[in-house]
Amino acid sequence: MFNILFAIDNATVRFLTNTLFKGLTFQINKGENWALIGESGSGKSALLQTIAGRFNITGGTVTYHFEHELANSPVPNNGLNVKSKLIALVEPRHHFRNLSNTTDFYYQQRYNSSDSEDALTVDDYLHDVKSVARPGTHWTFDNTLSLLNLHGLRDKQLIKLSNGETKRLMLAAALLKNPVLLLLDNPLTGLDVKTRQEFNGIIEQITASGISVVMAASVHEIPDAITHVAALKNGVITHQIARAEFNPTLFEPNTADSIDTAELASLLNINKNPAAYDWIVKMDNVHIQYGDKVILDNVNWEIKTGDRWALLGPNGAGKSTLLSLINGDNPQAYANNIILFDKKRGTGESIWDIKKKIGFVSPELHQYFPTDNSCLQVIESGYYDTLGLFRPGNKDRADIAFRWMKALEIDQYARTLLKNIPASAQRLCLLARALIKNPALLIFDEPCQGMDDHQQLHFKNLVDTICSLSNVTLIYVTHYQHEIPNSVDKVLRLDKGKVVS
Incomplete structure (x- = not known):
């Protein structure tokens, strides 16, 4: 039983009035790392958010098997603490707040010196991350900053980070939670050439530490540590394939194009x-x-x-x-x-x-x-x-x-x-x-x-x-x-x- 980390079987998934999935069946086992592929709007992000517990699920069954991972934290039967404590989702957009924690940042704030001071530094933000005590925890503060090359940014205010720097910070915050499941929604978006080249090694180190990764990815940029690939189309998982059997050329989208x-x-x-x-x-x-x-x-x-x-x-x-x-x-x-x-x-x-x-x-x-x-x-x-x-x-x-x-x-x-x-x-x-x-x-x-x-x-x-x-x-x-x-x-x-x- 403990080999299964997450399983959803024949479930309907809804968000507000929209039905995102019908008859959704998907399972993640310990030691597996999944890439989700598919064209825009196929359901990759929705599946990640479903795993993270963000949507309303009716019918079918959903199971999280994380209880044994918690050393000192009681887990209620409904599993809500399990999801919030042991699953980390890195989304395309951040949710940074002002120092006063009353309002969100606004667009031009980073360029106005007095207003930009009303922001946490990278160091402050990461030290606020709530982590879970688990056996064999690897991702200490120093290890995480070293992996993602953030030591030089510790005193920089969040609002002044570049797009790529923000991506690295969000991944660092997720790692510091010491999750069992790390969910990444198009993590290479906004990263420069050097960081993208290093990303393969970053994912390898994360998975080697015992964290299972599920990431939305391009067919052309699947890290070596990925063990399985799921292809989605119109809210349906059409293929679930072991990486060794995956042929990317069979999943390249039609790029035929015409301009009026x-x-x-x-x-x-x-x-x-x-x-x-x-x-x-x-x-x-x-x-x-x-x-x-x-x-x-x-x-x-x-x-x-x-x-x-x-x-x-x-x-x-x-x-x-x-x-x-x-x-x-x-x-x-x-x-x-x-x-x-x-x-x-x-x-x-x-x-x-x-x-x-x-x-x-x-x-x-x-x-x-x-x-x-x-x-x-x-x-x-x-x-x-x-x-x-x-x-x-x-x-x-x-x-x-x-x-x-x-x-x-x-x-x-x-x-x-x-x-x-x-x-x-x-x-x-x-x-x-x-x-x-x-x-x-x-x-x-x-x-x-x-x-x-x-x-x-x-x-x-x-x-x-x-x-x-x-x-x-x-x-x-x-x-x-x-x-x-x-x-x-x-x-x-x-x-x-x-x-x-």
């Missing part, structure tokens, strides 16, 4: 901005520093109308801070020599004057974007540069929003609340929001995070088509070389705040 060029050309001619600028961006020796920490060190960058740039560099290199100077979110722009759209910062233009010329999407925007609007309302809000629609909808603009949804293949979610659709579709909604006003500059910061292969290819083709049909300027950030659109022909590479190429 005529419709895209029509959309790009709506509210077309006739303005031409000598300089979209011109930075001279830009220097950004917080306390003793230099974030950007004498950065020079010139972007002209129609340029298509890739902005590259490892996690923590300063990319997000650099983009915040362009997007109007960082007040330190006024202390530097920066020209945006032919105007020097600090000569009278407002943040909104800047934002109306820019279409922007980033992991941070996704993290903090309110989710209680419908997807159509979220996209229409791009006309007003607001985080959500705070005025009555405009029928003509809503119609244009729906056309952009069709172009991005997400029109089925038009009337659905943003919070109730898959994370990849949420990102596509924010991309449509960035595109809807036909801005002079598009800034796409890791836009393909969490998308499946077809979605990535379709978006890449869409960007290339937009670039072929217009004179839009583009800045594209990614940690994956294959995601960079073919239209990109210039590269700025950062490392430790300095331009290295």
Whole structure:
């Protein structure tokens, strides 16, 4: 009996009014490590949350066999303590709170020095993690920080972490719980090349310590320590395969793609901005520093109308801070020599004057974007540069929003609340929001995070088509070389705040 860690048999799983699974049967045995594969919306994240006990389960049976793992903690018969204490789920979005524990962080907070102080440091956050005393516990504070290369970030405030640094922190917090089951929802999302290469060894060390791992993963990025693979499609587990028998080529999604060029050309001619600028961006020796920490060190960058740039560099290199100077979110722009759209910062233009010329999407925007609007309302809000629609909808603009949804293949979610659709579709909604006003500059910061292969290819083709049909300027950030659109022909590479190429 103790060989079984978790078992669910012929169960129906519901969230609010939605049925996520019918007749769900899945079992995890001690010593097994599972990869969950499937296209976006197939049910990978929902299965992880089901195992974590987040959803309502009716019919069938659900069993957790963790009681013997607890040394000194009484476990009630309903198993709720078992789930909360011995299962750790690392989700794509964090749930950090202010020091006062009264409100969530907000989007621009990391760039405002007084507000950013209202945040725990990495050290504080990890020391607050509640762990369970179990025999043979391996993941001490020092071991965990060493594994995930966090010692150098201990004094850094959570709000100032890069996307990749945040991912490493969330994994560290999960390990410090000393779980029996570690659930990872697309853990490689947002990690730079070096950390992704190290991830195989990280998972190997975690599983060697006796923790069983279940992770949502790409067919192409399954760690060596994984012993079994489950494939999902439309809320059904279609295959459960031992790793030795797994052939990834049989599970590669159909990447056939087509772009309606005529419709895209029509959309790009709506509210077309006739303005031409000598300089979209011109930075001279830009220097950004917080306390003793230099974030950007004498950065020079010139972007002209129609340029298509890739902005590259490892996690923590300063990319997000650099983009915040362009997007109007960082007040330190006024202390530097920066020209945006032919105007020097600090000569009278407002943040909104800047934002109306820019279409922007980033992991941070996704993290903090309110989710209680419908997807159509979220996209229409791009006309007003607001985080959500705070005025009555405009029928003509809503119609244009729906056309952009069709172009991005997400029109089925038009009337659905943003919070109730898959994370990849949420990102596509924010991309449509960035595109809807036909801005002079598009800034796409890791836009393909969490998308499946077809979605990535379709978006890449869409960007290339937009670039072929217009004179839009583009800045594209990614940690994956294959995601960079073919239209990109210039590269700025950062490392430790300095331009290295």
